[in-house]
Amino acid sequence: MPHYMINKQVAARAVERPDAVAVIDRGVAVDYRTLDAAAESAAAELARHGAGPGTFVAVRLPRGAHLVMTLLAVLKTGAAYAALDPRWPPDRVGLLLDALDPPVIAGPSGWNPLSRDLSEWAALGERPPTVDGTADDPACVFFTSGTTGVPKGVVSPHRATTRLFAAGGPLSFGPGTVMCQSSPPAWDAFSLELWGPLTTGGTVVVAPDDHLLPHVLHQLVTAHGVDTAWLTASLFNLFVDLEPDCFTGLRHVLTGGERLSPPHIGRFLRRFPETALLNGYGPVETCVFATCHPIVAADVDRPDGIPLGRPVPDTTIELIDGEIHIGGAGLALGYLGDPGATAERFRNALYRTGDLGFLDHDGVLHFRGRADRQVKIRGHRIEPSEIEAVTSGIGQVKQCVVVPVPGTRPGTYEKLALFYTAPPGSGPAWLRSRLAAVLPPYAVPDTIRQVPSIPVTPNGKTDTRLLLNRL
Structure with missing residues (x-):
């Protein structure tokens, strides 16, 4: 044509x-x-x-x-x-x-x-x-x-x-x-x-x-x-x-x-x-x-x-x-x-x-x-790895992981949750402001939690189920 x-x-x-x-x-x-x-x-x-x-x-x-x-x-x-x-x-x-x-x-x-x-x-x-x-x-x-x-x-x-x-x-x-x-x-x-x-x-x-x-x-x-x-x-x-x-x-x-x-x-x-x-x-x-x-x-x-x-x-x-x-x-x-x-x-x-x-x-x-980690949330295509890369580049952050929170229907996600480790005084409000200076609004996770450590499963992978249970 x-x-x-x-x-x-x-x-x-x-x-x-x-x-x-x-x-x-x-x-x-x-x-x-x-x-x-x-x-x-x-x-x-x-x-x-x-x-x-x-x-x-x-x-x-x-x-x-x-x-x-x-x-x-x-x-x-x-x-x-x-x-x-x-x-x-x-x-x-x-x-x-x-x-x-x-x-x-x-x-x-x-x-x-x-x-x-x-x-x-x-x-x-x-x-x-x-x-x-x-x-x-x-x-x-x-x-x-x-x-x-x-x-x-x-x-x-x-x-x-x-x-x-x-x-x-x-x-x-x-x-x-x-x-x-x-x-x-x-x-x-x-x-x-x-x-x-x-x-x-x-x-x-x-x-x-x-x-x-x-x-x-x-x-x-x-x-x-x-x-x-x-x-x-x-x-x-x-x-x-x-x-x-x-x-x-x-x-x-x-x-x-x-x-x-x-x-x-x-x-x-x-x-x-x-x-x-x-x-x-x-x-x-x-x-x-x-x-x-x-x-x-x-x-x-x-x-x-x-x-x-x-x-x-x-x-x-x-x-x-x-x-x-x-x-x-x-x-x-x-x-x-x-x-x-x-x-x-x-x-x-x-x-x-x-x-x-x-x-x-x-x-x-x-x-x-999906064959990878990419998700769609409220119509936006989001790579959790991008948010993790930006977060890891912030000096005080030691470890971080972004977990999509499942929606009520199979295969859908309603929001993003970011879990991270950092020294005292580096709370979620501080991190949110740092992320908002770099990421578009839709990519800033809805939930940001500072945790003592990022849990792992017996095979060494991030225990996302345990993290989601903390929400």
Whole structure:
């Protein structure tokens, strides 16, 4: 199938539907003509600051229309963007900037796109230098948890995103789509919420709060006609429990990122039988989704849980010794500046996920667990080894171990617990503040306990069961 560049797809929609609403941010609508023209002018400025093919531009902006314009502008220069959460601690951001070596940082403390309204950017009428790019070029970098304590930068090409929205695929994006945008910009799900509508002529509605709440979703549906939303499995369960009426009016609900809860799925389907509910599966290295499964009532009673589904367009799934390997157009180009890790995980045009799975008699993929320590908690992919590496690097800490605390459903985890040994005066509050200066908020363990020693089993391994019993 043909592959496309994100920015060229958006530009084509601006020609086809210039007056259609592209973005709604805090009640203010921006049409495609204005968005594309503003991004052209911003791209011209970025190019003068050194942005271009082969470079990575760091973007530190809150969610909103200016962020959308800036990311589109970066792509128009031929560069790739890395959206860095403004809430991340400075030490972590410093690590990421070292890896990116950006020619320019877009944000309040650097090149500041907030200095003009989008209409003012559009009125400048500037154009960036012409760039002959392809869909294989880098489009964005997503930083994910690494086992060494240093985040890994996943370099994702244009084709990895645009292949998701191919005609005939399971994701029904088009000119009528009005999608809620609530994910943090640093997540790959942000690409789904943003580029899904914009590359197909739909509308992006930016949720106003840092954390999407049921009443906020309901307000967006009522006020702006939102008909499509993505929720992590944890958030989906919470909404079903707290305020299921918030889903009223939605035509498509996409969920995933963690093992789904059949009881919550069942309650949703009984309440909203006409709403399309999809389970999406895929690591960051394959950009949002590698498989999708349209969930039906019969799935609730499956003994192996809700299926992961079948491959999305231009994607392949192979099981090698029970481990899920993914290939196709969604594959990342590798890890930024880390050829060793790239060679380890990307082999023979396949990505080794570390997830275990199986195919049922219909050829549908199911999840069976992990082959390593990686866990998903509240939609975040976390390597306990990264947290242990950071903790061990703090002078007073002698020993430490991070233990995922199991959730109520098999194969799920509700939080992280960190146990450590250190001299008197190095209490949990002290350690929490040290970790918060380096790790993103979601990776700072919920529970931190100072213990006299780390217990071990008779075979010399950490006795995680005994540690969990101390909680």
